[in-house]
Amino acid sequence: MAARGQLTQSTTRLDALARARQRAALLPDCLAEARRVANTVIAGWHGRRKRGIGETFWQFRPYVDGESLSRIDWRRSARDDSLYVRDREWEAAHTIWLWADLSPSMHFKSDLGLVSKESRALVLLLAAAELLSRSGERIAFPGVLEPVASRxxxxxxxMALSLARSGPAGMPDLGRISRxxxxxxxxxxxxxADTLEGCIAPAARRGIRGHAIEVYDPAEETFPYSGRTxxxxxxxxxxxxxxxxETVAADxxxxxxxRREAMGAEVRRLGWSFLPHRTDRPASEALAALHGRLSGVPGVMKTEAR
Structure with missing residues (x-):
């Protein structure tokens, strides 16, 4: 019994090491593709601007009763009969925790998909990191990379993912992430069904905003199989x-x-956004939708249908 257990543990370690090597070999191409995808979206990327303490002018907006009179811009207000406040842009860097599932199920690719689920997830992960770092945000990956602000x-x-011996097991621990x-x-x-909810619900209750991108192969949705399979x-x-x-395809x-409708509804109920993304669609579509949510633009993240 002990010998069998040791053999199983050894096989598991070898499998994990093999997967880590496969991922390391995949990463250079994924990084190059991520930069290409980021460049296609960058024209519409205006940063994650929000009102706050800073020196950069953002916008004029109507004065609200109860605000300090010192905030009124009298020159702008003199142009008509309304009072206006000059808002400045919040200049403190934000931390975005990025996570991608690197488990064996992500290796799947059918003849209908352009790439494997793992490859697409890595491209989206690295493209998001590229865009966020260009706009001055800190990025991090739970258990792999601590928050870093760098171009x-x-x-x-x-590099950190290529050196990781194996992908993080299960959903990430969001307990140490700040509000x-x-x-x-x-x-x-x-x-x-309740795994994703169990991961994000405690974070959502602490006021942490988040976004879930479901990456799936077209065959997983359409079930194009027939005969003995x-x-x-x-x-x-x-x-x-x-x-x-084919007799079970409709069911x-x-x-x-x-399952997807229930999962998406639960994620949205918790205040997070949800995006299904097929691997036969361009990665730039999902990245642009994610950009919209990170920028606080409502109605951008929608289900892709074919």
Whole structure:
């Protein structure tokens, strides 16, 4: 029994090491693609501006009763019969905690997908890091990279991921993240239904804003299988054989869509945003939608339908 247990642990370590090596080999191409994707979105990226303490002028807005009279801009107010306040831009750097699922289920790629789920998640992760670092934000990855404010933050994150022996197990621990931070989670979220909720609910109750991007392969949604088909769980190795896969396609699609609707509704109920993203769509679509949410633009993040 002990020998069998030792053999299992050894095999697990070897599998984790092999996955880490595969991820390290994938990262240079993902970083190059992330920079290309970031450059396609950068024209619409205006930073994450908000009112606060700083020297940079942001906007004029109407004076609100109860505010200090010293904040009124009398020159602007003299142009008409209203009082205006000169707002300045908040210049303190923000910390964005980025996380991507690097578990075995993310390796999946069908003939319908452009890339594997892992590759797309890494591109989105690094492209977001590239954009955020360009606008002066601090970025971090739980358990892999502490908050860093640097123009080459995406490269530093890629290096840290390449040196990590294995991907973080399960959902990240958000307990040590401060209330002033923001979180972006990228994964397929194929765990038990309450796993994602259990991760973000405590953070949401502390006032932490966040965004969940569900990355999935087209085959996982459309179920294009027929005839005798064997399905294997990449996490556990469990197998399921369908004699005539087409007979369960309609039920599968109904359950898949119901699962997503329930998951998205729960995430939004907690005050976070939710974005489903297929790997046969351009990564720039998801990145632009994420940019909209990070910038506080309502109605930008929508479900992609085909």
């Amino acid at each position: 080459n933050a995406a490269e530093r994150l890629a 002033s931070s923001e979180v972006v989670l990228i994964g397929d979220f194929l765990d038990e 064997e399905f294997r769980d990449p996490e556990t190795g469990a197998k399921l054989v369908a004699g005539r896969a 599968y699609r109904r359950v898949w869509l119901a």
